[in-house]
Structure formats: structure tokens, C-alpha cells
Amino acid sequence: MTWESYRVRPGPVQLQDWPTSDGSALSRPEAEARSAEVLGLLSDLQERLYAEGQQSLLIILQARDAGGKDGTVKHVFSGLNPQGIRVVSFKVPTLQERAHDFLWRIHAQVPAAGEIVVFNRSHYEDVLVPRVHAHTDLATIQERLEFIRAFEQLLHSRGTRILKFYLHISPEEQLKRLKKRLENPQKHWKFDPGDLIERARWNDYTLAYEAAISITSTESAPWYIIPADQKWFRNLTISECILHRLQEMNPRFPTPSFDPLTVAIE
């Protein structure tokens, strides 16, 4: 499998060096069969993680508009037991949220021991949008990136493992997807005319992502730049990353605090 090759190692990142579609020999039916297999393995590991109640997993999804965040949530995580998984979609901050530092609302939603939490957008929005629209100076952005590193390190120290995925699509693929949303009335609700303003800033977002990913891809909270033009490849690659991480975490059913042989039930 190729999933490991999408992990970002320390050092500068240029998105143009990373593929938006897969060059491997894998066919779509093969990928979908493997995805189903991985889901079964993930289900088992999720139950152990929940039962163990010690470690937790935080999965962060970032992408440009129509990059596939919602689709990833739907296809990678449907089928897992919703009792052990929680999806948090961060929207424009509320008045109350804006009255606090940018990590306040994020911290409130991180996984508790035993949980898997998926962030659909995250604290990374606060180093992307304000930078692109020049609401915030670069020194403040840089400071936020340092706060993010320290924050993620704090989570790691308490047993939270972190995986961060940038869903990497080409401008052509984004165009295709935005057009599809306009053509299909059942997808109109997903189309926001404001997305076109962001699309026009393609290169600015590229720079903002490159800076964020370079500075915050650490040993304990790595970024993966996932080729995301093909949805089935994206889904499988993300599933494989999560599977590998959970296998490393190796959660175990806890030993009982009682002796099962001495319990009598009537």
C-alpha cells in the first residue's frame, strides 16, 4: 500500500510536488473491496479502544471547498459504531466563541479517553482564511501556528493520537464538482456562491496551506496530503492510515476488577 508515502516529513512543503490523483495500479473495484475489509478491522479496533477507555484518536479533515470532507466522513466512518465516534463540524465562530481565543471552542470538543473524534474543518481554518483575506498579519498567523503545535502536543501527552488529512484536489476537479452541485437540485444546499470568491484565491490558499502544513507536521501530529481527485482512492487511503494508527495504538479489552469464576448469578 501507498498510504505511507503521503505522510509529510519535517521541512518545507510545496503542494505542486504532491499528486492529486493516484498513480498506482489499483483499480476502483479492488479499492472498494479493500475498503470494506478495512472497515471490518476498524470496527473491531474501535470497540477495543472504547472498552479500554485509555487512549483516544483525533482525526482532522481540511480541504478546499468541494474537496471531499463531507464525503470522506460519510464513506469512511459510516459503518462504525456511532457510540464510539463523534463528528464535529466547525462553522463560522459564534459571538460567544469569538469572545475567546481561537483554540477555546476546539479544546471543548477534543476526544475523551476511548473516543474517536473527527473534525470536519478545525483550528486550521484560523490560519487559512484570515491569512488569505489579510484580516490578520503574518506574525499573528505564525504565532497561532506555534500555539497549535503546543496544543496538539498537549493532547498527545494525554494519550490522544492525532492524524491530519489535507484532501488534495486539482482546480479542474473543484470546477467539476462545483458545477455538479449547481446542476443537481438535491445538491443545491451544498453550493455557496461565496465559494467562488475563495476559488479565485486558489494560489493564496496554496501558500497558506503550505505554511500551515510545514510548521505543524510533527512526529506526534503528522499531516497526510491525500490525492483526492478520485473519491474511492481518497477513502481507501484515509482508511488505511487510520487502520495503521489504531493497530499501533493496540487497544486492549481491560482486565476485569473482579474474578469471573467467583461470581454466581441467579
Added chain:
Amino acid sequence: MTWESYRVRPGPVQLQDWPTSDGSALSRPEAEARSAEVLGLLSDLQERLYAEGQQSLLIILQARDAGGKDGTVKHVFSGLNPQGIRVVSFKVPTLQERAHDFLWRIHAQVPAAGEIVVFNRSHYEDVLVPRVHAHTDLATIQERLEFIRAFEQLLHSRGTRILKFYLHISPEEQLKRLKKRLENPQKHWKFDPGDLIERARWNDYTLAYEAAISITSTESAPWYIIPADQKWFRNLTISECILHRLQEMNPRFPTPSFDPLTVAIE
């Protein structure tokens, strides 16, 4: 389908009048095939509910120990998009929670518009356990039941539809399940020796459930007493209830705030 017959109509309830296993002619393979079909319909309705962003659905699961709450969550709700569904498991209240009224922690977790939320245990614990163990006098329990009626009516008034399921098992079935948990090391973590103390109070719990269900089964927040000795029958019946309710709610994709024909993307 028989799911409608398990709805509790206003008036006194005696659990002994309600079956713990199904008397219908449905076979297990038939039920499982229908469950898969219902899941597909639920997925579609869930997406519409989320897109519409107006109404919400609250599903409450109550049962005796080993009654099948966790199994219901796993089998009925795995397969739905976790972005639109949230499961809340209420444990013994924390110190902070006990410093507030009994509905405080519950209110914080009710579904927002567009959401489906499942309560695995709920505010009903506060009219069961304290009554059985006589920590709380009957007048207080009665008062709490009235507060619950008003609270659920409040949620209903804001567009939250409520379904409450009591998973009805026989004492023999509970015995079988508790023994299984003791025999299987992968299930030890689900066994709590304290469950045996509760099992010994079987009849007291029956009385407590009967009082709670009688008083709080209203038009807007009905109870269903689900035969739960057979897991596959329980799963299907609950799925059918939810499907029917969502179909009645009839969520619709919202009309766009823009004219799709005038949008040009480049």
C-alpha cells in the same frame, strides 16, 4: 408491520401485559433483509433532515442491565452518516452535574436542528434508581415526572420529535446474557457485579418503569415497549418506528437562496 402495536397509549401500564418476544410469523432472515432495506431509507431521510436544518429527532433508549441498549445503538445506527447522528451515553452524574437540577446535563445534549441524537440512558434514570433504592421519596419522583413532561413538551415545541423505547426483556433472558458476559473474556468489561444487586430488585424496577411510562407517554413523546428478547426483532422494530417518524416529519432539501441558472463558475 407490527411496530405500531408497541406504542403505549395514555393510561396505566403493566409490563406483564406486554410481550418480551415477538409472536409474529416473521423469520430472522426476513427481518434482517428488511432491516437492511430500512437502513437505506433512513440514510436518505437523515441526509434530508440534515440538509433541511429545521427539525430534529431525539431517540431515548432505556432498559434493564443487559437489556440491549448498546446492541441497539450498534445495529440500528451503524451505517448512518455519523455527521448527522450523535450518541450520548449518560453515566453516573459528575460532581458538577449533581450541583444542578437533574435536567441540566440532559438539556445540554439535546439535538440541534438537523440532528438525530440517541440517548443511551437518560433523564429517566433519575426516576428509576432513586425510587428503587428509596433515596428519594415518591412525591419527589412524581414531581420529576411532571418536570419531564414539561421538558419534553418544550423540545417538541421547537421542532424536536421524540421517540422513547423501553427494551423489554424477560428475567430469564437477562440471566442468559449476564452469564454470557462472564463466560466471554471479550465481554468482561461489560459485566458489573453491581448489576446483580439491581437484578435482585426486578419487581421494584418493574413498578418504577410502569409509573414512569404511564405518566410520560404523551402524544408528542410516546413510549414504545419493544419485545427485546430477540435482538433481530428488537432492531427491526425500532428501525421501523424511526423510519415511520422520519417519513411523517418529511424533511426536504432547502430551496437555494440564489438562482442556480445565473451562477457562472470558471
